[in-house]
Amino acid sequence: xVDDERILCYRALRFxxxxxxxxxGFEEELYAKYSGANAxxxxxxxxxxxxxRRATVAFFESLEEEAFDxxxxxxxxxxxxxxxxxxxxxxxxxxxxxxxxNYGVG
Numbered sequence: 001x002v003d004d005e006r007i008l009c010y011r012a013l014r015f016x017x018x019x020x021x022x023x024x025g026f027e028e029e030l031y032a033k034y035s036g037a038n039a040x041x042x043x044x045x046x047x048x049x050x051x052x053r054r055a056t057v058a059f060f061e062s063l064e065e066e067a068f069d070x071x072x073x074x075x076x077x078x079x080x081x082x083x084x085x086x087x088x089x090x091x092x093x094x095x096x097x098x099x100x101x102n103y104g105v106g
Contacts, residue, residue, distance in 0.1 A: 001045075001091070002048055002049045005053065005088055009088065013059065014072060015080070016068075018070055022074075023072060024074075025075030042103050043105060060085050068080065071083075
């Protein structure tokens, strides 16, 4: 969850700045496997995510409206900055719901 937000925010930054360099995909299964998350407390992960989320929100709030319509290519898919913002928000909400449902935390 945290790594996905960091990566997609970085992509949004590049696209918002009109960087048209193709951005490669990433293997989320490998990120999860090597994150060490299973050895961490859920509350620690949520605290880290909170810091990342605040930085993400600050980034998107700093953008001028026209930046949201800029786009780039990630993996083989075209995405706008606006689409990445929606993905980031929805992805976080999905995981927070899962954490609440499964662990009663969040």
